[in-house]
Amino acid sequence: MVIAVALVCNLLWSLSYVFQKEASLVLPVALIVAIRFLLGALAMLPVLWFLRGDIYRESLGSIRPRGILGAVSIGFFCYFLSPGFQLYGIQEGRASSAGILVVTEPVFGLVLAWLFLGEVITRRVLFGLLFILSGVMILSGVLQSGRFLGGELVPNLIILTSIFLESLQGPISKKTMVSMHPFLMAFIAYLSGGVLALLWCFSVGQFPFEIKADFPWSAIFYLAFICTTTAYSLWYWVLKRMPLSKAVLFIYVQPVSASVFAWLWLGETLKATDILGGIFILLGILVAQGIGHNRQSSVSS
Structure with a gap:
């Protein structure tokens, strides 16, 4: 059941990049x-x-200021800063690029799980991540001759920044859910991120706004109710029941499905570098299947 929910969450997220672009x-x-x-x-x-x-039973009886601070921190890093960077990167680049670059989130997640949760990272995982990072470098345009800062590298680096910020929710949420129900934590995080973004809109004169004929109703509906209320909330439910180092593996579902959705909805095409990078990423996924999740504060040799 937990595995099925984790798969559904990532399938729903992979379509979110198309709607963010829209x-x-x-x-x-x-x-x-x-x-x-x-x-x-x-x-x-x-x-x-x-x-x-x-x-x-899970929250109010033992809720502490530290738990509220954890939920608010998730709102700040993951639901204010991260989506802002992500949307700007998608605006300047491609929606399918975001779906492919999201494979770097498990890299950040594994390191954070090791540093803050004591979960082990094996040599096999590190070898697999080497393949994955090579694929990401290819997809980001780093290896394009004479175009180190050209192509889509800059927007992709912005997207990578957003992915790192989003990966912070893993260790923060695991510690926060010790004394708080996952859905209550999610509510506080959504509210915090939304209020911060609204204050920013006020400060730059973007709110109130006029709803015009081209208002993206379908995109907002999907991002708010499907991607956020449904997928993110269920993801916290998954993290409550699964080690972070195991849960982040399911994020690898997103690149392929995101590229397909971007092709169907936006007419984006796959480049040769997308295919080559994807091969490296798939090899890395196969190698990294032996991720360990014992609570040991070390990297095995």
């Missing part, structure tokens, strides 16, 4: 972030009410 053509980045997470938080209210008994 929304960014009409609305400012910060405004998309604000609307998405405020609506996502609003949609969580019925869920919190329905599960109020479980939430009370």
Whole structure:
């Protein structure tokens, strides 16, 4: 059941890059972030009410300021800064690039799991990640002759920054959920990120805004209710029941499905570097299947 939910979450996320691209053509980045997470938080209210008994037992009896700080930190890093960088990178680059570059999140997640959660990383995993990083370098345009800072490298680096920020939610959420229900933590995180983005919109004159005929209703609906309220909330449920070093492997589902969705919806094409980079990434995934998740604070030799 947990594995099935993890797969569904990543399939839903892979389509989000297409809708982020669509929304960014009409609305400012910060405004998309604000609307998405405020609506996502609003949609969580019925869920919190329905599960109020479980939430009370897991949270209210032992909730501490440290837990609230953890949830707010997730909102700041993952639902304010990260989507802002991600949307800007997608706006300047390709939606399929974001879906492919997301394979770097497990790299960040594994390192953070080792540093902060004591989960072990084996030599086999490191060897697999070497293949994955090689594929990412190819996809980012680093190996294009004479174009180190050309092509799509700059927007891809912006997307990579957003992915690193998002990977912080793994260790923070694992520690926060010790004394807080996953869905309550998600609600606080969505609300924090949405409010911060809304304040930013006020400061730069992007709010209030006029709803025009080309308002991306479908994109906002998907990002708020499917990608956020559904996928992110269920992902915390998964993290509650699975080691972080094991859970991050499911993120590898996204690159292939994101490229297919981008081709279907946006007409984006696959480049030769996409195919070559994808081969390296797939090899890395096969090699890295032996990820260990024992709680040991070391890298095995």
